[in-house]
Amino acid sequence: MKQSFPELGLTAGNCTEGSWAESTLFFSGYKQGSPLEVLLDNTEIQRAKFKAKSDFVTEPIPESGFEGMWEIAMEEDKPIVILEPFGGRMSRIHESYTPFPHRKGYLYNIQYLVKWEGDGVEEEQRHLKWMNKLYNYMEPYVSKSPRAAYLNYRDLDLGTNSEASVWGAKYFKGNFKRLSETKSKFDPGNFFRYEQSIPPLFHK
Numbered sequence: 001m002k003q004s005f006p007e008l009g010l011t012a013g014n015c016t017e018g019s020w021a022e023s024t025l026f027f028s029g030y031k032q033g034s035p036l037e038v039l040l041d042n043t044e045i046q047r048a049k050f051k052a053k054s055d056f057v058t059e060p061i062p063e064s065g066f067e068g069m070w071e072i073a074m075e076e077d078k079p080i081v082i083l084e085p086f087g088g089r090m091s092r093i094h095e096s097y098t099p100f101p102h103r104k105g106y107l108y109n110i111q112y113l114v115k116w117e118g119d120g121v122e123e124e125q126r127h128l129k130w131m132n133k134l135y136n137y138m139e140p141y142v143s144k145s146p147r148a149a150y151l152n153y154r155d156l157d158l159g160t161n162s163e164a165s166v167w168g169a170k171y172f173k174g175n176f177k178r179l180s181e182t183k184s185k186f187d188p189g190n191f192f193r194y195e196q197s198i199p200p201l202f203h204k
Contacts, residue, residue, distance in 0.1 A: 049124065050115040051131050054153040055142035057107045065141045072134045076127070079134075080113035101173040102148055110142070111153050146170045160195045167196055177201065 001010045016032070025034050029048070073079040085108045095101035102109065112134055114127050139147065149155055149170040158167035168176035180201035183190075188200050 048115040048117050050113060051128055052111055052113045052153050053131060053135050053155050053157070054112070054150040055110045055135075055138055056102050056148040056150070057110065057141065058105055058143050059141075060107065061141045065138075068137060069134065072130075072137055075133075076114055076130050078115065079130075080111075080115075082111040082113070083108050084111075095173065096175060096178075099172055099175050099179055100151075101175050102150070106143070109150050110138070111150070112138075146173075148173070154196060156195055158196075161193070161197065161199060164196075164199045168198075171196075 184200040
């Protein structure tokens with residue numbers, strides 16, 4: 001990081017090393033050093049409000065693109081932008097082999113995240129406006145037709161059950177129809193559902 005991004009001034013003291021389970025504690029909002037057993041506690045911990053969106057990148061983003069992203073990110077109090085690299089074994093598995101299709105040809109995905117503590121509508125709108133500004137800015141630099149999204153960073157801006165064909169293509173590409181057919185076979189009454197659950201596919 002010192003060689004490639006000296007502008008960040010990153011030091012070892014800025015980093016925390018831990019196991020996968022310990023990272024789960026961190027991202028769940030527990031204090032550093034909490035015992036792993038707290039993950040077995042079904043009691044909901046108090047959580048900050050947040051908004052997240054995602055993208056997939058298929059072409060290298062130019063330096064100017066990152067500079068613009070950085071400028072917008074610095075308009076927020078505590079912006080979070082996570083880049084997760086792809087490749088390797090992921091690229092050797094065909095996109096239709098599992099429901100997750102974003103494999104060969106994808107360089108990495110991005111999660112944009114903002115959290116806040118307040119309850120006011122004005123504060124909420126301020127953070128959501130920032131998120132939309134960043135997301136709109138990134139459009140030229142990310143995947144297209146469709147602009148893909150990562151299911152585990154669920155984004156209701158993409159639509160809910162009534163717009164399943166829209167968000168379904170973004171999350172699953174060509175696998176969405178097969179998933180709907182499977183849903184029709186095992187849960188035709190759509191008992192297991194939420195805002196973006198796979199809908200049954202009924203044939204006339």
